[in-house]
Amino acid sequence: MSVSDEMQETIKEMVDGQRGILAADESTGTITKRLNAVGVESTEENRRWYRSMLLHTPDVGRYICGVIFYEETLGQKDDNGKPLPQVAAEQGIVPGIKVDKGKDELPGGGGDMITFGLDGLAERLAGYKEQGARFAKWREVYPISDHNPTRLGLESNAEMLARYAKVCQSLGVVPIVEPETLIDGDHTMARAAEVDEQVWHEVFHALHKHGVVLEHMILKPSMVTPGKETGKASPEEVAEATLRILKRTVPAAVPSINFLSGGQTPEEATANLNALNQLKGNAPWQLSLSYGRALQEPAQHAWAGDNSQLDQAQQAFLERARLNSLAVQAKYSPSEESAA
Numbered sequence: 520m521s522v523s524d525e526m527q528e529t530i531k532e533m534v535d536g537q538r539g540i541l542a543a544d545e546s547t548g549t550i551t552k553r554l555n556a557v558g559v560e561s562t563e564e565n566r567r568w569y570r571s572m573l574l575h576t577p578d579v580g581r582y583i584c585g586v587i588f589y590e591e592t593l594g595q596k597d598d599n600g601k602p603l604p605q606v607a608a609e610q611g612i613v614p615g616i617k618v619d620k621g622k623d624e625l626p627g628g629g630g631d632m633i634t635f636g637l638d639g640l641a642e643r644l645a646g647y648k649e650q651g652a653r654f655a656k657w658r659e660v661y662p663i664s665d666h667n668p669t670r671l672g673l674e675s676n677a678e679m680l681a682r683y684a685k686v687c688q689s690l691g692v693v694p695i696v697e698p699e700t701l702i703d704g705d706h707t708m709a710r711a712a713e714v715d716e717q718v719w720h721e722v723f724h725a726l727h728k729h730g731v732v733l734e735h736m737i738l739k740p741s742m743v744t745p746g747k748e749t750g751k752a753s754p755e756e757v758a759e760a761t762l763r764i765l766k767r768t769v770p771a772a773v774p775s776i777n778f779l780s781g782g783q784t785p786e787e788a789t790a791n792l793n794a795l796n797q798l799k800g801n802a803p804w805q806l807s808l809s810y811g812r813a814l815q816e817p818a819q820h821a822w823a824g825d826n827s828q829l830d831q832a833q834q835a836f837l838e839r840a841r842l843n844s845l846a847v848q849a850k851y852s853p854s855e856e857s858a859a
């Protein structure tokens with residue numbers, strides 16, 4: 520199969536108008552924070568057990584089409600010695616891999632950030648592909664303030680995303696392009712909308728310059744929301760602003776937009792996604808999810824390090840995945856929450 524056919528096949532499996540992507544690619548530092556928050560020590564064995572438990576959730580492939588692994592997990596096995604990418608694939612879930620190596624301050628960027636990991640990326644990706652990964656993810660992070668992101672930040676981050684995406688596509692791996700504008704701070708919704716428009720415009724300009732095939736990628740943006748110190752906007756307000764800016768900046772050739780949850784609660788993230796799909800009208804892309812926290816928090820609380828709670832943790836995960844699948848189809852109602 521040509522690399523183009525390979526990517527087309529992956530897109531076909533991952534874009535079906537119903538399912539979302541599980542972001543289980545927290546770096547060791549981030550998963551340690553999440554596990555400690557529910558009283559669990561972050562050992563390699565606990566991380567393996569927990570992520571294996573999620574992937575073994577009966578029927579979860581009805582609601583989840585892809586999983587983003589962290590490098591450590593890609594090489595781990597379940598209790599029966601089956602590699603976790605194979606466990607995912609047998610559930611109908613396409614395995615993927617986070618390939619960036621984290622972020623730091625962008626020198627000269629006035630508080631903007633930049634992500635590392637391009638050196639040796641093609642070699643690493645070829646190895647991940649052998650382990651079963653069919654798509655990849657790279658995240659650039661943009662703080663929002665009166666003067667961030669700067670022009671240098673906008674251009675440098677977009678360039679990184681485009682270079683990463685082009686390397687992925689040369690190997691037949693579908694790139695998830697993730698420009699995350701942070702919810703941290705006291706910015707208004709209008710300021711978030713202004714920044715997201717600049718970010719997405721710059722990202723697609725760079726993707727075009729580098730010859731990235733838009734039909735064979737997935738965009739993973741933040742929703743347009745006010746800063747977390749500013750207060751909340753309603754799902755309808757979030758949906759209206761997000762769709763307005765997406766329509767200005769994202770070409771119709773992109774098959775799917777899978778939002779991150781970025782600090783929204785599980786209920787907010789589901790309600791906002793549902794409103795987006797209710798307001799979507801004839802917008803050309805699938806609007807779905809690639810949530811980390813908003814998909815996993817209920818399962819982490821149900822588990823809390825007690826492996827005898829496996830059924831409860833899997834049920835909590837399955838229910839959150841089901842509600843989000845309803846939101847992809849614009850069929851979710853908050854009254855579904857109490858039915859859980």
Ligand code: 13P
Pocket residue numbers: 542658697779780781782809810811812813
């Ligand atoms: P959250 O949904 O928790 O923001 O995680 C998604 C993700 O992959 C961030 O890179």
